[in-house]
Amino acid sequence: MKISILGMRYTVEESNVILEHGESGNCSFDSLKISIDAGLPPDSYNRALLHEIIHAALYELGQEEASQDEKLVDNLALALYQTLRDCGALDTNRSPFKKTPRG
Numbered sequence: 001m002k003i004s005i006l007g008m009r010y011t012v013e014e015s016n017v018i019l020e021h022g023e024s025g026n027c028s029f030d031s032l033k034i035s036i037d038a039g040l041p042p043d044s045y046n047r048a049l050l051h052e053i054i055h056a057a058l059y060e061l062g063q064e065e066a067s068q069d070e071k072l073v074d075n076l077a078l079a080l081y082q083t084l085r086d087c088g089a090l091d092t093n094r095s096p097f098k099k100t101p102r103g
Helices: 042-060 070-086
Strands: 002-005 008-015 025-028 033-037
Touching (some): 002 042, 033 042, 042 070
Antiparallel strands (some): 002 008, 025 033
């Protein structure tokens, strides 16, 4: 799937490979690609995706140093995730981007 982050088209893909250092996701600014661990439960998947989107947004805003600051990105992602979840804008039982099997 592709998403637009400040006018740049990023590809979001699920990865079955364990990412480095126990990461749940990864963002490549050069290849415009976001990878998320496919094995994550929906709640964790959503948090990881928001985290990687914030990395990309900061980079595209020209804030390269901030885009590499894991503590800043993690705190922003947590604040945004909790806000969206608490106001009902985010279904924590499924990811808006992850395909769910039909039963």
